[in-house]
Every structure is written in C-alpha cells, then in structure tokens.
Amino acid sequence: MFGHKHYVPVLKGKMGEFRALSHLPSQIRAKLTPFFDVPRPEYDWRSRFDEYLLNKAVHIHKSWGIAGTLFIDYFDLELTLRVSSGQHYVQFSFDGLRNFGVQAIPVTGLDRDDDYNSAVAQTIAMDKRGVAIRLQKEDIEAPSLTQTAIKDLLADLSVQEKDVHLVMDFRELYRNDLAQKIDDAIKFLTNFGDLKKWKTLSLAASGFPENMGAVQKNSSQLIPRTELDLWEQVLAEAKRRNLIKFPAFSDYGICHPDILDFDLSMNPSANIRYTLLRNWLIVKGAGLKKKINGRTSRDYSQFFELAEQLRSSRSYCGQEYSYGDWYIYNCRRGVEGPGHLPKWREVGTNHHLTLVAAQIANSHVI
Numbered sequence: 001m002f003g004h005k006h007y008v009p010v011l012k013g014k015m016g017e018f019r020a021l022s023h024l025p026s027q028i029r030a031k032l033t034p035f036f037d038v039p040r041p042e043y044d045w046r047s048r049f050d051e052y053l054l055n056k057a058v059h060i061h062k063s064w065g066i067a068g069t070l071f072i073d074y075f076d077l078e079l080t081l082r083v084s085s086g087q088h089y090v091q092f093s094f095d096g097l098r099n100f101g102v103q104a105i106p107v108t109g110l111d112r113d114d115d116y117n118s119a120v121a122q123t124i125a126m127d128k129r130g131v132a133i134r135l136q137k138e139d140i141e142a143p144s145l146t147q148t149a150i151k152d153l154l155a156d157l158s159v160q161e162k163d164v165h166l167v168m169d170f171r172e173l174y175r176n177d178l179a180q181k182i183d184d185a186i187k188f189l190t191n192f193g194d195l196k197k198w199k200t201l202s203l204a205a206s207g208f209p210e211n212m213g214a215v216q217k218n219s220s221q222l223i224p225r226t227e228l229d230l231w232e233q234v235l236a237e238a239k240r241r242n243l244i245k246f247p248a249f250s251d252y253g254i255c256h257p258d259i260l261d262f263d264l265s266m267n268p269s270a271n272i273r274y275t276l277l278r279n280w281l282i283v284k285g286a287g288l289k290k291k292i293n294g295r296t297s298r299d300y301s302q303f304f305e306l307a308e309q310l311r312s313s314r315s316y317c318g319q320e321y322s323y324g325d326w327y328i329y330n331c332r333r334g335v336e337g338p339g340h341l342p343k344w345r346e347v348g349t350n351h352h353l354t355l356v357a358a359q360i361a362n363s364h365v366i
Contacts, residue, residue, distance in 0.1 A: 001069070001165070001200050004235065004246035007032040007360045008071075008167070008202045009253055009353060012039050013056050016345030017253070018063040023323035023350050031357040034064060035071040035107070035132075035167070035204075035250065038093075039259050050083045050092065057096035066101040071132045071165070073107035076259055079116055090119035098127065105165065107132040108157075110139055110149050121157045130163035130199060137170050141184050143191040161197035168247065170205040171257040173226045178233075181205070185234045186241070195245035204250035205230050206257050208280065212269050217286045220309065222279040227251045232365045239366040249360045254280065254348045268341060270302035272310055272328070273348040275355050283310050288341075303338040307331040317351070324351035 011017040013036045021034060041052050064070055074090060083092045090106060097104045106120045108131060124131050133153065139146045154160065168188065170181055185203060195201060207226030215221045231249045238246055254273040270285035285302040310316055311332045319329035324347040330336040339347070 002033060002248060003200075004248050004366070005361050005363060006200075006248040007353075007357045008035050008204070008248050008250040009356070010035045010037060010169075010204055010206075010250060010257070011253060011349070012037055012255060012259065013060070014039060014342070014345070015059070016342040017349055018059040019346040020324070020349035020353060021063040023346075024353060028354050028357050029068065031361045032353065033068070033070060035073065036060060037076060038072065038074050040076050049081065049089070053083065053089055053093045054096050057093060057100060057102070060097065060104070061100040061102050064102070066103060069103040069105055069129065071107050071167075072097070072104050073132075073134060074116075075107075075109070075134070079113050088115055088119035090116060091122060094123045094127070103129065105129050105132055107134050107167075108153070109134040109136065110146070110153065111136065114156075117153065117156050124157060124159060124163075130165065131157060131159055132165040132167055134167045134169050137181075137184070140168050140170070140188045143188045146188075147193055162199055164198055165200045165202070166198050167202045167204055167250065169250075170203075170230070171252075172210075173205040173207050173230060175207070175224065175226055178226055178229060181230055182233050182237065185230070185247075186237050189234075189238055189243055189245075189247075190241060195243070198245070201245055201247045202250045203231055203234060203247035204252070206252035206255075208252060208254060208256050210256040210258065212271055212282065212284060215271070215282050215284045217269060217284055219284055220313075221282050221284070222276075223282060224279055225251075225275070228278065232363075235365045246366065249356075249363075251356065254345070254352050270300065270306060272303070272306050272344060273352075274310055274315065275348070275352040276315055277355075277359065281310070281313075281315050298340075300338040300340055303331060303344065304334070317355070322351045322354035324348060324354070 011034055038056055081089055106123045108117055108120045205227040235246050267287035267289045269287055272283045274281040283306050285306055288298040289296055290299040307328050317325050319326050327347045
C-alpha cells in the first residue's frame with residue numbers, strides 16, 4: 001500500500017483538522033494517509049452519543065472523500081460505551097462511514113477488550129480492507145511478547161499479517177529520551193520477526209509540547225521536531241543493519257498526543273504554530289480573555305499582529321505555499337478576519353501537512 005517515504009499524520013478528529021485536510025491539493029493528498037483519532041467529546045454528550053459519532057463520520061467524508069483509504073481509531077473513547085441501540089460504537093461508526101463510501105480501515109491495539117475486537121473483526125469481514133494494529137511504547141519495548149500477543153489477536157480477528165498495518169506509536173517524545181527510543185525501535189525491528197509479511201509499517205511520535213506554557217507571551221520560539229530525528233535515525237540504523245522493511249513517518253501534527261480536556265477557567269493564548277523543516281516556530285501573544293463592559297469574552301484581534309510577525313519573518317514560505325499560508329498572508333492584510341482557535345488549528349495543520357508530506361516524499365535518509 002505504501003512504503004517508508006509516505007506520511008501517516010495522526011489527526012485529532014476535530015473541526016480544525018478536518019478543514020485543514022479538505023484544503024489539501026491532490027498532489028499532497030497522494031503523499032499521505034490520514035490516521036484519525038476520534039476524540040472524547042467536550043460537552044455533556046452521553047444522551048447524544050449516536051449523533052456525535054455520525055457527525056464525525058460526516059466530517060471525515062467531507063474532508064477526505066472516497067478516493068483514498070484512511071485509518072480510524074477510537075483510542076480516547078471508553079471501552080464500555082455503547083450507542084443507544086446497544087451496538088458497539090466501532091460497528092455503528094463504520095456503518096455510517098460505509099454509507100458514505102469512505103474507505104476506512106479500523107484500528108485496534110493490544111489494550112482493547114474482546115467486545116472492541118469483535119466489532120473490529122466484523123468490520124474487517126464486511127469491508128475487506130484489513131486492519132491497523134497500534135503498538136504503544138510498552139509493546140515496542142518487548143518485541144517477543146508483543147509478537148505472541150499479536151499472533152493471538154490476528155486469530156481473534158481472522159486476518160493474516162499481509163492484511164495488517166503495524167503502527168509503532170511512542171506518542172510523546174522528549175529530547176532526552178531520543179537515544180533510548182531509537183534503541184527501542186531498532187531492537188523491535190530486528191527482533192520482531194519477518195517484517196516483509198506485514199502490509200505496511202509506520203513509526204509515530206511527537207515532540208510537540210503539551211501546552212504553550214513554556215513559551216513566553218509576546219515572543220517567538222523554536223521547538224525541535226524530535227519525532228523527525230527519531231524517524232531519520234531509525235531508518236539510517238535500519239539500513240546499516242540491512243533490514244528489509246523501513247517504517248513510514250507518522251506524527252501528531254501541531255499538537256500533543258494527549259487530549260487536554262476543556263475547562264471554562266482556562267485562558268488560552270493567541271498563538272500561531274508554524275512548521276519548519278527541523279522545528280516548529282511558535283509565534284505567541286497573550287491570553288485571549290478580555291473584559292468588555294464588565295463581561296468576559298475572547299479578543300482574537302491579536303492574530304492580526306501575530307500573522308504580520310510571521311509573514312515578515314524569513315521562515316514564512318509565501319502565500320502560494322499552502323492554504324494555511326494564504327490565510328496568514330490575507331489575515332495580516334485585513335482581507336481575512338482574525339479567526340479563532342479552531343481556525344488557527346486549521347491554518348497551522350494545513351501548512352504542516354503540506355510541508356511534511358513533501359519533506360518525507362523527498363527524503364534521502366536512505
């Protein structure tokens with residue numbers, strides 16, 4: 001399906017990410033396969049769980065269409081949840097996606113229960129597109145045990161290795177852990193067994209911070225894209241050891257892997273997250289909350305100045321580079337409004353996907 005010069009972005013299934021994906025041109029879309037993490041809802045949704053899942057299916061269809069495959073995981077949802085009919089949410093969601101013609105591939109892992117995997121097995125049997133198995137860092141650190149556990153899981157799912165996409169997911173990656181994670185990944189690849197059997201192999205991680213607290217307000221700061229270092233060094237070492245299969249690149253875009261639950265007391269900062277070849281450039285303002293006539297609201301006008309700062313910097317790729325860059329250019333001119341937080345997630349994610357998809361496709365690491 002794809003090799004190591006392919007991009008598998010892990011995207012939170014939120015409006016900003018959906019819209020970022022929908023703006024990608026066909027030449028960029030061909031270089032990537034989205035991996036959607038359906039997030040926990042941010043409101044009292046238990047009486048509307050069916051509606052919530054169907055809404056996600058609608059937006060997945062609108063953002064990606066029916067021309068290419070994508071992965072969908074429910075990693076952040078409680079295993080005990082069910083829709084109103086009592087049906088498992090994996091089956092319910094894939095029924096909706098199937099009605100739209102979306103070529104979705106279900107994702108499971110060694111942490112899921114029998115009901116979850118039974119729903120995945122029924123989906124596999126109906127769609128015949130295989131399955132993705134998401135391995136976490138504990139699984140990667142124990143290749144022999146993981147190999148045995150996967151063998152049992154494949155029997156439960158009634159699939160063979162040739163129908164399975166393996167995703168090695170370290171999730172958050174700190175700079176001082178990089179050497180250890182490289183070693184863990186190489187040990188897994190060399191001790192796991194015959195990698196040729198598997199349909200695809202991907203390596204995911206993220207060096208993006210959990211929040212913007214470490215970046216001073218009214219400043220710009222570079223944050224290293226540590227997951228790119230991980231992928232490049234794993235590929236180089238895998239080539240040195242004459243391995244026959246190399247992982248594709250996977251990251252979490254411009255956000256941390258963990259979902260930060262919404263809290264009304266929070267005062268998020270105005271910030272633009274802009275991806276460079278080796279770093280993220282964070283252009284940050286101040287908190288958005290502002291009292292107007294005694295009432296607290298959010299003042300997004302800061303984004304006009306932040307967009308101008310970014311457009312004036314040497315790091316800016318130009319208005320023609322991506323939809324996100326076009327919006328930045330027009331925001332600083334006042335042609336577009338200042339937007340809001342989901343809009344700037346859309347802008348930053350669209351630029352990120354455009355840059356990283358081309359970067360990985362043109363990589364010369366091996």
